[in-house]
Amino acid sequence: MSFATRGFAGHRREPDDRLPPGQTLVQRWPVLSAGPTPNVHTDTWDFVIRDESGTEHHWSWEQLLALGVEDVTVDIHCVTHWSKLDMSWRGVSLDKLFENVEAEYDYVMARSYGGYTTNVPLEDLLDGKAWIAIEAEGEPLDPEHGGPARLLVPHLYFWKSAKWIRGLTVMPTNDPGFWEQYGYHIYGDPWKEERYW
Numbered sequence: 336m337s338f339a340t341r342g343f344a345g346h347r348r349e350p351d352d353r354l355p356p357g358q359t360l361v362q363r364w365p366v367l368s369a370g371p372t373p374n375v376h377t378d379t380w381d382f383v384i385r386d387e388s389g390t391e392h393h394w395s396w397e398q399l400l401a402l403g404v405e406d407v408t409v410d411i412h413c414v415t416h417w418s419k420l421d422m423s424w425r426g427v428s429l430d431k432l433f434e435n436v437e438a439e440y441d442y443v444m445a446r447s448y449g450g451y452t453t454n455v456p457l458e459d460l461l462d463g464k465a466w467i468a469i470e471a472e473g474e475p476l477d478p479e480h481g482g483p484a485r486l487l488v489p490h491l492y493f494w495k496s497a498k499w500i501r502g503l504t505v506m507p508t509n510d511p512g513f514w515e516q517y518g519y520h521i522y523g524d525p526w527k528e529e530r531y532w
């Protein structure tokens with residue numbers, strides 16, 4: 336915690352200014368899973384985007400990587416009040432995956448191995464805002480953190496970043512996912528403290 340006055344911070348964005356309301360910084364990266372960690376192997380990994388016509392677009396692990404992996408450094412914010420700043424990730428931009436998918440519906444249900452789901456507006460996954468992450472902090476993603484691949488949507492609370500991601504289903508209405516059905520906010524903007532609804 337810094338107790339410096341904002342006025343002395345100058346133009347640099349201090350950690351305090353990067354902390355959404357009600358959040359506390361952590362150094363260690365907590366594990367939060369609603370169920371057991373599923374065993375997901377890259378040799379059988381199959382990622383699918385189901386578009387509005389019902390057509391399924393599939394990518395194997397090799398096909399995913401062939402789309403191009405990029406480095407991203409982002410802050411993440413969990414609804415349980417912890418934030419971790421400047422996390423370095425590697426992943427494939429969802430723009431790459433959606434390049435050849437016809438999607439005019441406005442919403443997406445993210446689906447994970449193990450059954451977890453979470454809903455996100457499609458526009459929140461595009462224009463460089465979301466990735467299929469395969470590495471964090473220089474290491475392949477730990478199984479307990481969603482390895483081999485998880486969704487990364489850092490501008491929303493971290494429950495939207497579905498671990499063990501297996502696919503996205505485009506949908507016409509904003510249907511609630513797993514935590515959203517239990518009262519988590521339908522959108523989840525940490526800067527507006529959209530925790531519950």
Ligand SMILES: Nc1nc2c(c(=O)[nH]1)N[C@H]1C(S)=C(S)[C@@H](COP(=O)(O)O)O[C@H]1N2
Nearest residue numbers: 365366367368369447451480494496497498
């Ligand atoms: N498949 C799946 N993804 C999930 C969850 C989960 O239980 N299952 N928990 C969510 C929640 S509430 C949070 S805060 C983050 C935690 O990710 P971490 O364990 O890597 O910190 O994953 C999100 N993604």
Ligand SMILES: [Mo]
Nearest residue numbers: 367413414494
């Ligand atoms: Mo969470």
